[in-house]
Amino acid sequence: MGNFKFAMTLLVKEYKKSAFYALTMVFAIAVCFIFFNIMNNDLLADPGAVVGGATWNQVNVPLSTTLSFIIICFCCFMIFFANSFFISRKTNEIAIMTLSGNSSFKSTKYLIYQTFVLLLIAAPIGLALGMAVTPISNYWMFHYLGIEASIYHIPSAAFMQTIVVVAMILVALCVFASGYIYRNDISSLLQQEKAMDFSDKRKLVIPSAVYLFLYVFGIVMMFMNEHSATAYIAPTGVGIVGAIGLIRYALPEYIKKFKEKKLLEKRYALIYVSNLGYSIQRAILLISLMMISVTGMIAAIAANQGAPREYITGVIGYIVIIILLITSIVYKFCMEAQTRKTLFFNLWKIGYTRKEITKIIKYEVFYFYLVLLLIPMIYIIIISGCFIYHGEMSVAFALGVIGVYFIPVVCSGLITYYNYKKAVVAPIHGGKNDGK
Incomplete structure (x- = not known):
């Protein structure tokens, strides 16, 4: 059985391990899309838009833009966190593959295949969810700000920036998966899921x-x-x-x-x-x-x-x-x-x-x-x-x-x-x- 087919077989067989991870990605991508809409929507643009300056003290960034950017970064962090925990639950599989003669490169590809497929499924669903929720977000904001316009107005930049973020996340997850495989040997992989306590390693x-x-x-x-x-x-x-x-x-x-x-x-x-x-x-x-x-x-x-x-x-x-x-x-x-x-x-x-x-x-x-x-x-x-x-x-x-x-x-x-x-x-x- 090929590496890709084996990865897909286990992904389907143990769907419960990946369901919440996929849902986290879906929700995070949807939120990124919503806040990219807030940042790029001309109707929601802050009168005090981002203004540059000769020094950092002269740079003016509206708080609404800063909050949107922070929340987008927060969404990315949540995906990385979920991925970290998802991979940590795969330790026995990876250890068995290693004992069976698989190289670190093949084990890395195994994780990357599963991550790529999950992200490939989550990305369009997340975008669709974001598109469905954005009109509701626009309605609340337009109503509160007294703006009379179509709530279905979504800037194309929101789509492009969300896709770019998803691509960057995919690259980062692949790097993380590779690093995880090379950092852990068979012994540590087999022990990770069994450990039920934390040792105090403080020097002070x-x-x-x-x-x-x-x-x-x-x-x-x-x-x-x-x-x-x-x-x-x-x-x-x-x-x-x-x-x-x-x-x-x-x-x-x-x-x-x-x-x-x-x-x-x-x-x-x-x-x-x-x-x-x-x-x-x-x-x-x-x-x-x-x-x-x-x-x-x-x-x-x-x-x-x-x-x-x-x-x-x-x-x-x-x-x-x-x-x-x-x-x-x-x-x-x-x-x-x-x-x-x-x-x-x-x-x-x-x-x-x-x-x-x-x-x-x-x-x-x-x-x-x-x-x-x-x-x-x-x-x-x-x-x-x-x-x-x-x-x-x-x-x-x-x-x-x-x-x-x-x-x-x-x-x-x-x-x-x-x-x-x-x-x-x-x-x-x-x-x-x-x-x-």
Whole structure:
């Protein structure tokens, strides 16, 4: 069987591994198209268009253009992130191919074939979705800005720039796939999917209390600084450093001690707490991005309520970023669930019922999304409260902003629970433990 045919056979056979990845690409490409339309649409052009100068201080770039560019870059990053996780779930296949005598070049081609086909499928669907949603985006923006024009007016530059971005992404993904193959040997490939913990490789071990202090100090800094749209960037950055430290280093240490002292005889907690710690650590990057993106967008939106173009672009960007990040988190969690089939099957073999396994999954998913809600939500509420206090944001708008974050997270939790349960509980059949 040829390399290409083998790659396509496994891609179809294990379609669940690639479904969320393809959906991420579809949504990201659609969002790129929508924001290229905002950047290139003459009807939405900012009166203070990009102006050059002899020095950087003389260059003027409208915030709406800057936000659109940042969101497009963010979409590209989400594709790279999804690709990274997609490839990491292919380690056993690549290791087996290597043991069978395939060269690194053939393994690289195997990954490139699958990536190319998925992108070839996702690109036209993403463009079509973007074309379908763009009139809705135009309607909102035209209505808010008082523009009377056809909502179906889409500049040709939006198509060309989206195609160029897709081509650049394809090249970057091919380079990434090649680098991944050459960086990992057989031993590391076989161990990657089995590893369920992170070793602390720090040369300088910082006490956990320092990370807690940084997280709290970030909140204190918000009240110490003079109120402005940019005054919350540094405090949020400090808070993120603290949050990352708590999740990456303090939480595993706490979980380990807590398990040894309290959970050794707990039938459910010992398992779901261990899985929870691993899942949270694997999502550190996404949780950090969620925190900095959401808080930054809220500040940008609140500060530009008097600038219609920047304001409406910020609102759309805020919604899009949340959906992108939530989609990536669901994808990551569901892919992790695929690797835990053996774990839960073995639990069933030693006496756990399907109902008990479902209970373990429910607690793990619930506490994961509780962490995802609480860590950024504390900062979101404080920043919104500061803008309300200074009369730059209404309570109704703040509740809407919080709701836009809260509702997708809750919905994604339900979706994750359903897919997780379907992945590990549904395959368990037979025996007296199959029922209740």
